[in-house]
Amino acid sequence: MTAEERKVIFASSLGTVFEWYDFYLYGSLAAIIAKQFFSGLDPSAAFIFALLAFAAGFIVRPFGALVFGRLGDLIGRKYTFLVTILIMGLSTFIVGVLPNYASIGVAAPVILIVLRMLQGLALGGEYGGAATYVAEHAPHGQRGAYTAWIQTTATLGLFLSLMVILGTRSAIGEEAFADWGWRVPFLVSILLLAISVWIRMAMNESPAFKKMKEEGKTSKAPLTESFGQWKNLKIVILALVGMVAGQAVVWYSGQFYALFFLQTVLKVEPATANILVALSLLLGTPFFVVFGILSDKVGRKPVILTGLLLAALTYFPLFGALTKAANPDLAAAQASAKIVVTVDPKACSFQGSPIAREVDFTSSCDIAKRALAQASASYDIVEAAPGTAASVKIGEKELLPPTATLTAGGHKFDDASAAAIKAFKADLAATMKEAGYPAKADPAKVNKPLIVGILFILVLYVTMVYGPIAAALVEMFPTRIRYTSMSLPYHVGNGWFGGLMPTIAFAMVAQNGNIYYGLWYPIIIASVTFVVGLLFVKETKDVDIFADD
Template identity: 70%
Template sequence: MASITMGAAARPMSSGEKKVIFASSLGTVFEWYDFYLYGSLAAIIAKQFFAGLDAGSAFIFALLAFAAGFIVRPFGALVFGRLGDMIGRKYTFLVTILIMGMSTFIVGVLPNYAAIGAAAPVILIVLRLLQGLALGGEYGGAATYVAEHAPHGKRGAYTAWIQTTATLGLFLSLLVILGTRTLLGEEVFNAWGWRVPFLVSILLLGISVWIRLKLNESPAFVKMKAEGKSSKAPLTEAFARWGNLKYVILALLGLVAGQAVVWYTGQFYALFFLTQTLKVDAVTANLLIAAALLIGTPFFIVFGALSDKIGRKPIILAGCLIAALTYFPLFKALTHYANPALYQAVQNSPVTLTADPSQCTFQFNPTGTAKFTSSCDIAKQMLAANSANYETKNGAGPAVIQIGDKTITVVGAKDLPPDEFKAKEAALKKEIGAALKAAGYPAKADPAQMNTLMVVAILALLVIFVTMVYGPIAAALVELFPTRIRYTSMSLPYHIGNGWFGGLLPTISFALVAQNGNIYYGLWYPVIVAAGTFIIGLLFLPETKDRDIYAAD
């Protein structure tokens, strides 16, 4: 098998290699599908499992659910990366897919808080933690397995199929949710229909496991094992020895961090921006993103194959640079075509917030449960939620909002009894909303005014940026590390980059918008990270496309 894999690049893909790519990709699509289901249905799941908890407990569980989604993924990379380098690629990612699949199916049958009380959220969080750990081990295994089966000169093209899986998983989850919602109706879906997408996953699990069981172990791993060169302590070799650790750090800062923010901006922040900032209704926004994904996804294969010819580094770094240079004009154009009335209001109807600087905080809120109670923070929250551009001026006392000739004073939560503040807050929302509407800020995007073709074109371009940075990344990471510690070494920077740098992007960007008062200001986060990756990668990253990945050391 090793001799076949290392054969001439010109020959066509064999049936065995097709099976390897199909099995690895299908399993990874399924794992991403499982992972995205929770995020897409988080609001419904919160009502089902967290509604009966007191505020303190709800905060803890929300924090744990968030941690499972992003923070624990690198720990999964360590656990399963070590196993993959010691016992083999095939068996390790069989374990990860079983953990992910069974955890997802159990969410579909898990009784809610009303049925079993506090046990429901406890079990749900355990299942989410297992999902996060499993996902941390899946990607590295699948990418390594496919790359080690690929002939020299085609690793970029072969591993690019793995790179489509996160996008296809997101696409599949959106389609299943939309289909189930449409078939059952909103009321039934919110009551119990949300379980259907989770339950359907058991069929995908069965197919994925059946196919993967038919695969052989990676030829590079078999060769290394036969030569007695396998690592007995992958974690120590990967992270305690500077010779390899420097490449782990370089992979994170010179490759994955930029890739992650471009990926999350193109596929997740774009959706967040459409629904939260541009006020496009959720169903329309999901369909627009789905159309863009459909157009853009083939480019994963295009750029993966191109990287076999011109190198991984030029394509990934070019994607980071182009994204950094074009995000601001593209998102402004997205506003213009998706919600022209808002675009005009942002240009022509400035808003002023006068507040005591000591009462203004940076509203970083990754769990969605933190409470910002000062008059300045409340004013910023309400203005940001209404997509208002505003200038902040220093003042004293309660925050004051000036919208045209309308002056609104904002009272902090600590200045009034809770019941009185709740009533005041509701009245304040209406008053600010009415004043912004009078100034030209629309409450919702008008579908009749939307240029759908241009919106899809911009979103598709953002997805193509994703394919530039993400299509060749698996091949680049596999080639950067030796066989004996490859699974461990590549998995950790990948999941720190995508779990932390990428996963925190929406909350950091929203906090930046609220802090600065500009609806586009959150783009500075991906722009700076992508530009930083471009510089670090350009100066220090070696080109890897011609490396012999069968070298154990």
């Protein structure tokens, strides 16, 4: 590797690390964001909506891929992702100074979502540029190894965000952090932005793009060539369904969903959860390069498909083991005193709604499910005859949740209903405690080495599917439309299939009642991608990426 090649990788990777840092701060602080910006909603709905706002940045990523991918193929790689990092950095800084819901009402979450969408647009143009730029500098036969460094940036960005959050938490205390200290990591991003811009200003244009431009072979209409011609469009679709969709859900399951699961379901203290996830990321990150190098030798497909298959086969036992390691009291209570909710299904509303208010749930079924969801309790559902009032059985004790009546304006429960719901929740909490269900994980019983080991396995799957993906995507498309063509499937996959994973999974759990039910989403997507990739996607490691077609 020459000094110039090292500079290319370092400059591309460092800027991308900072950009991922900006993007993932929000996800790492989702629980606090829910309280700061969505406090007008029911607590369960607030968290789901906070995750949906997190996902808003992912939803718009494909549009950023189209806008900036087109610019990258028209005017060059360098200047395009210089613009993207400016948009990302400034949007992140503004989140740090944005007034919360208590200060400016509904305008706060609206502005927050707009900023998340701007971040998503920027990231939509960032990854394709960085991956293309590095791949076009890499020697033939080593693209997997070179682009794997870009693949480490998302994990390193998440690691950096966790470290800054942890450092701020430790310095000012949990109460101050929840009140105002959560803003500090967002404000720090302005310094990272300055460093990133300075680095990227010193970079040279990609040699492949320069050569193509000098020969007058650049595309005049990258969008039309990429998506208006079936020859290329079918490759875009195969890249999405047979590679990226599965990679995306494994990525977000192994890193973000695991963190959310530890904090919100298993009730592990947030700082501890952050440290454990950060340690697993630290141990796992080198394997991005290991599997990138391996993909240069055996091919992209074998490495990626093996990771998908392992994830699909082992997620349920791994997350079950995570529960026993992080909150053994919860695991024991679930085994010895199962919670059973007997209901008339027609009396139950959809529990996974991100815009629901507490007053939208008035039936005894809704009140029972809502209370259990807020307690992160796993339960089984037994269908009863139509018209049957709901009941909750914990071990041998049965509780009868009330139905609720609203005041004349319909904005809150009447006094009698509010009192009855409060009494039911208190009775539920007392009964769960008596049955051994803990209010939070006991720090003395948290098996930290085992948790790090389980999380490391989850991250290892991430490195298998994600390490070779940049090289695979670059190799699937010709130079003149590469930025545009590879960016769209990557960001549809990672933005929609992956970015929505935590939101969809938690909504599935809220509706179904089983804390592991959300895992069906990544398992099914990964399985479909495995089959499509195995049967229809061609191996690309030996293609000439400088060829015109």
